[in-house]
Amino acid sequence: MIRLDEIADRYDALIVGARAAGAATAMLLARRGLSVLLVDRGRYGADTLSTLALMRGGVLQLSRWGLAGRLRAAGTPPVTRTTFHYGDSTLAVAIQPGDGVDALCAPRRTVLDPLLVDAAAAAGAQVLHEVRMTRLLRGADGRVAGAELETAGGEVRRVRAGIVIGADGVRSRVARLAGARVTRSGRHASGVVYGFWEGLAADGFHWHYVPGASAGVIPTNGGATLVFTAVARARFLDEIRWDLAGGHARVLGEVSPALAAAVGAGRKLESLRGFPGETGFLRRAWGPGWALVGDAGHFKDPITAHGLTDALRDAELLARAVATGTDAALADYEARRDELAVPLFEISDAVAGYDWTLGRVQSLHRDFSAAMKREVAAILALDAPARAAATG
């Protein structure tokens, strides 16, 4: 890591936000030889709100980038089975090995995010933590041309950049200052409570659904198991927000008395965390001198556990567009992002409505699975030219 007074005056890309989306984009751009500055106002390795589950496209990205082994070496347990519980009926799906993915996983963000930051730094990106982007700089033509950065101690630097990339999350300052328009809005939002337990024997991911509520069991690092409950935002605000422990236990009891009993017998490791819900959106993904990636550009309800996978997928689509360096490539980035993201977005929004029957939510999950297969195919297609060159 470097200090604010050590950075250059100009970079090919300045990336604001050093987590899943920003660190991955920085790594990919640096690997392509661009000069990159990656900044985050948070501490290196700090935790953040997330239930951690990576879907196949996300694990595929980490594998293609040579990082999946490092996650495994950090003690991230492999997940070889996903079990859906619809009321009393159960559907177990084995993860098919292939394309470098032999299991799913759910790394703690204190493991995944620094691993990506380290990979970005190893590729040559310069990384600054505890430095906030405060405003965008513009050229005489109005094009974004850099940004002002500030430490907590009040030290300020102006940095010029060929492109400023907002990977700064749902409340993206880059998006706001660039004037990125919202192009699609969701209607629903899930309120979520989760915590970590020791002593739960979790064989893979478990997703539980009963009318009006859901829960999930997610094995993660350090022998811990994350258990979440989720309900419609209105119910969360009415009955759960001020009593996370009581609400979590009550919803678990509704969704699965057996799971509630297992959690009751386990040892809670950390304080419960609550998320009151946030309605999904897609924003314009680029404009003159700027682009957005990850939650900054589009946020979907977390009930389908796909935000990290979106971020890792779109990091590569954006990095390729930025390396190409044309407006047409950035327009293509937005089009491809939307083509892959919108079906997943709409299904997540529908699940977050909590007004479904068990048959309906099962059908939404089948559609989600089909959309994820298209996503994996699109990621694999990124390697087609290299494969053709190698064989031809």
Ligand SMILES: Cc1cc2nc3c(=O)[nH]c(=O)nc-3n(C[C@H](O)[C@H](O)[C@H](O)COP(=O)(O)OP(=O)(O)OC[C@H]3O[C@@H](n4cnc5c(N)ncnc54)[C@H](O)[C@@H]3O)c2cc1C
């Ligand atoms: C309750 C909950 C559960 C979830 N569960 C899952 C799940 O199981 N699976 C999954 O795939 N996804 C899940 N998600 C979604 C996932 O957490 C996000 O999609 C993911 O974190 C997006 O990563 P990101 O890099 O785009 O943004 P973020 O993780 O939000 O990171 C943005 C970074 O930008 C920095 N930043 C912001 N403003 C500035 C500034 N002005 N200057 C400098 N730095 C700045 C912040 O400090 C932060 O580190 C969940 C989300 C929630 C809320």
